[in-house]
Amino acid sequence: MPTINTTFVPADIDATDLAQIEPLYQELLDRSVTSAAELETWLVDRSELDAACSEAAALLFIAMTCNTNDEAASKAYTHFIETIPPKLKPIAFELDKRQAKLASELDLNSARYEVINRDTEADVKLFRPENVPLETELAKLDQKYDTICGEMMVTYKGDEKTLPQMGVYQESTDRAVREETWRLVADRRLQDAQPINAIYDEMFGLRDKLARNAGFGSFTSYAFKAKHRFDYTPEHCFAFHEACEKIVAPFARRLDEQRRQKLGVETLRPWDMTVDELGREPLMPFDGGADLVSKSVAAFESLDPRLASMLRELGAGDGRVTAQNMKNPPLLDLDSRKGKAPGGYQYMRDRSRVPFIFMNAAGLHRDLETMVHEAGHAFHSMLCIDEPLLHYRHSPIEFAEVASMSMELLTMPHWDAPGSFYEGKPSDHARAMRRQLESSVTLLPWIATIDAFQHWVYANPTHTRDQRTQEWLSLDKRFGKGFSWQGLEQYRDSGWQKQGHLFGSPFYYIEYGIAQLGALGLWIRSLEEGPKVAIDAYINALSLGGSRPLPELFAAAGLDFDFGPKTVEKLVARVEAELAKLPE
Numbered sequence: 001m002p003t004i005n006t007t008f009v010p011a012d013i014d015a016t017d018l019a020q021i022e023p024l025y026q027e028l029l030d031r032s033v034t035s036a037a038e039l040e041t042w043l044v045d046r047s048e049l050d051a052a053c054s055e056a057a058a059l060l061f062i063a064m065t066c067n068t069n070d071e072a073a074s075k076a077y078t079h080f081i082e083t084i085p086p087k088l089k090p091i092a093f094e095l096d097k098r099q100a101k102l103a104s105e106l107d108l109n110s111a112r113y114e115v116i117n118r119d120t121e122a123d124v125k126l127f128r129p130e131n132v133p134l135e136t137e138l139a140k141l142d143q144k145y146d147t148i149c150g151e152m153m154v155t156y157k158g159d160e161k162t163l164p165q166m167g168v169y170q171e172s173t174d175r176a177v178r179e180e181t182w183r184l185v186a187d188r189r190l191q192d193a194q195p196i197n198a199i200y201d202e203m204f205g206l207r208d209k210l211a212r213n214a215g216f217g218s219f220t221s222y223a224f225k226a227k228h229r230f231d232y233t234p235e236h237c238f239a240f241h242e243a244c245e246k247i248v249a250p251f252a253r254r255l256d257e258q259r260r261q262k263l264g265v266e267t268l269r270p271w272d273m274t275v276d277e278l279g280r281e282p283l284m285p286f287d288g289g290a291d292l293v294s295k296s297v298a299a300f301e302s303l304d305p306r307l308a309s310m311l312r313e314l315g316a317g318d319g320r321v322t323a324q325n326m327k328n329p330p331l332l333d334l335d336s337r338k339g340k341a342p343g344g345y346q347y348m349r350d351r352s353r354v355p356f357i358f359m360n361a362a363g364l365h366r367d368l369e370t371m372v373h374e375a376g377h378a379f380h381s382m383l384c385i386d387e388p389l390l391h392y393r394h395s396p397i398e399f400a401e402v403a404s405m406s407m408e409l410l411t412m413p414h415w416d417a418p419g420s421f422y423e424g425k426p427s428d429h430a431r432a433m434r435r436q437l438e439s440s441v442t443l444l445p446w447i448a449t450i451d452a453f454q455h456w457v458y459a460n461p462t463h464t465r466d467q468r469t470q471e472w473l474s475l476d477k478r479f480g481k482g483f484s485w486q487g488l489e490q491y492r493d494s495g496w497q498k499q500g501h502l503f504g505s506p507f508y509y510i511e512y513g514i515a516q517l518g519a520l521g522l523w524i525r526s527l528e529e530g531p532k533v534a535i536d537a538y539i540n541a542l543s544l545g546g547s548r549p550l551p552e553l554f555a556a557a558g559l560d561f562d563f564g565p566k567t568v569e570k571l572v573a574r575v576e577a578e579l580a581k582l583p584e
């Protein structure tokens, strides 16, 4: 990997200040570039400047999500988002055009620059000025969808609650509570089914127009290019659908049948799908962020000391981002507390090349899953820090999620290691592993449902609402779970509307399916060839960042880039066999 040092961007630049960054971007537009060597320097300079801007946004985002009550932090983030990216977008497009032109004129090392060149070329070719207002229109429609969903509240036992807040009642061991709360939520969604249908009607029409303006026959081919999907086609996605229909959905239904028997109910209903089958209390494997980190380190130590030492570099897990340290925050902010945004994420600070992990740990097993997942993203970031090009320090989601999802599976047998979560608790450990293995495959048919739905929508740009509903119902039959919809048909028709990706990020979702198959493949390697071989392959592949096409990233991990029945059959058979070995 070429190491090119650059002092183009001053170390102390304030990238939230347009007056400091704009002249540097202008310099890149004006600079004379006449040789491949000069172009390589230009690329690294641009990369450092982009990284400085990205890091400025990261720090503001981190400060805001860690202190939602801090008005100054939230104002600073909003101000940045509203002023800097809109100004930089047109400059970035001019730079892309220049970069694509220079790359084709000057003789760059073709293997090294293959990926960045094809991505930049695609972005330049897709751009149409007449599409800018259509994109704005689409963004507004998506906002409208978010607003409608965000305003959905229900009253339960006298309290106003959001729909996500209602989720906890699906874990209640009282079936009547589950049914009542499920129906409250479903009724609330149904009230807005028609306005949401209207938004989607407008969206797919606009997207079809966008694609035709850019010279494509359909939004599908446009979206594949815009998403830089050069290494797979709709046919690969159809093979994934077939595998989910023929192999995964039947397996998931067998699990559902086991669930029905364990719950002791005659017919499984939609409100029976989340509760613990044996009516047990939730697992509470740790207490506080520092305990979470030390138990995670113990599991990684038992899996592979190289991973444990990377996790240790992030700190003890007892830090928190405050108004005082937000410019140079600790690397972990884990504990749930008032004034923290929901969820979990890993955010690489692109210039200083230091990762940050955010989560809301409350002591539950799912926090452990989040921790090892986000740690996988952090390992990915850390293994790429010597790569000079920002574009190559991040990989496409199809592989980035292999880095994280595989850690959930590979650490699993080590959750009972000395000092780790389930040391001396074999039945809790087995329960946690069962949950992990089951969930690693049962989401796949839903991913296929959403992906197949979108392929149908954009292949049929003149469809009616009624046809869309019929298509949804046939997909739900093809991939759906093993519970009965009897008497609930009115809710089933609009089941797709809760998947926000359909609105804001079309065609985005199958990436998680592709990555999950890769993670399972790596897990099987660890079972068959030992963890050392699997982690060698993992580190080898992650170190490539995004510098190679997807099939090569998978190959570097010893995985086939295939998501059809042949691959899926082997993975599901192994999951089923391993599940059978676990005690209840």
Ligand SMILES: [Zn+2]
Binding pocket: 373, 377, 401, 404
């Ligand atoms: Zn992730």
